[in-house]
Amino acid sequence: MIAGRVLVLAALLVSVGVQAEPLPSGTSFLSEELQARQADEAANPGMLWVDEGARLWATPQGATGKACASCHGADAASMRGVAVRYPAVDAESSDLLNLEGRINLCRTRHQEAEPYAYETDQLLGLTAFVARQSFGMPVQVETGGAAAPFYAAGEAFFHRRQGQLNLSCAQCHDDNAGRSLRGDTISYGLGNGYPAYRLEWQSVGSLQRRLRSCSYGVRAVQFDYGSSDYLALELYLAKRAEGVAIETPAIRR
Structure with a gap:
């Protein structure tokens, strides 16, 4: 009976957009070796x-x-x-x-x-x-008041199908999170580790660079750095990361 009530409560929370617990950080999808490298300031290239x-x-x-x-x-x-x-x-x-x-x-x-x-x-x-300086602190952005229209725009962007592949951010980072794609594991698309050192770049890059890469991957328009579209999406992703610790500079594949 109690377990059933818990499941009902969880379903209600999801239905009204309340996150029951923080989503897993991208770090959780790394190998143990890369996780250790990220945690070691002397070994983390970032x-x-x-x-x-x-x-x-x-x-x-x-x-x-x-x-x-x-x-x-x-x-x-x-x-x-x-x-x-x-x-x-x-x-x-x-x-x-x-x-x-x-x-x-x-x-x-x-x-x-x-x-x-x-x-x-x-x-x-x-x-x-x-x-x-905020390493280890949980993400906590404001999405009400003056931020509300930006958040709504970011949410719409996340769920909108785009590009020649006709895919949305949500189809990868919600529907298929945790699954393998081209030898990598699809994460929940959180930005709590950026700027991050990506192995494919062999360099540190911004979250905006990663978003442009995603747009390129689905053969959609790559907006300019600092564009209103990507800024709104960043806000939405930050809200998704609510409660997740800042890990900058994270290591990502």
């Missing part, structure tokens, strides 16, 4: 980008001659818990920003410096460094 971010954090930038550390402190302790809240809506501009967008906004608004381009070592490094 830490090279974190180190670059630490250097940039302390380096004066732009016309103001200010470093990130000038406002936020040399040890970056003030960044603890920041990454778990992104993407988020900027109150001043009403724009949805991911962590990369927030860093670039700080550069233009407070340092009077040019924004870094996506996939540069500078932006990847600073993003990885800031995200690393």
Whole structure:
């Protein structure tokens, strides 16, 4: 009787969109060897980008001659818990920003410096460094209020069939999560480890790069880096990752 009630409750939670427990991180689909490599700071190649971010954090930038550390402190302790809240809506501009967008906004608004381009070592490094300060903390983004229309757009994107293969994100990362595809295991598509070191790239890359790769894989339009479509999708994926720990820089295949 109790077991039956639990199943009914779980079904009700799913029907109203409430996640009973966090989805498994992509790390859980890695081999034990790769999991150990990710956990070892001396062996995780992504830490090279974190180190670059630490250097940039302390380096004066732009016309103001200010470093990130000038406002936020040399040890970056003030960044603890920041990454778990992104993407988020900027109150001043009403724009949805991911962590990369927030860093670039700080550069233009407070340092009077040019924004870094996506996939540069500078932006990847600073993003990885800031995200690393929240390592182990659960993702917790805001999807109500000003963020609600962005979240709705991201959810629609996730469930919309796209490309010549006529596939949606949900068909892979919900319906077939845990199954094998071309020698790899399909994950739930969470972004809690990004920027991440992907073996296929032999480099650290942003979640936006991964999304563009997915679009390419289903032969759909690859939107520009920082596009509203991918930003909205990032917010939806972050909500899916609610309660999952930040793992940046994760290792992915």
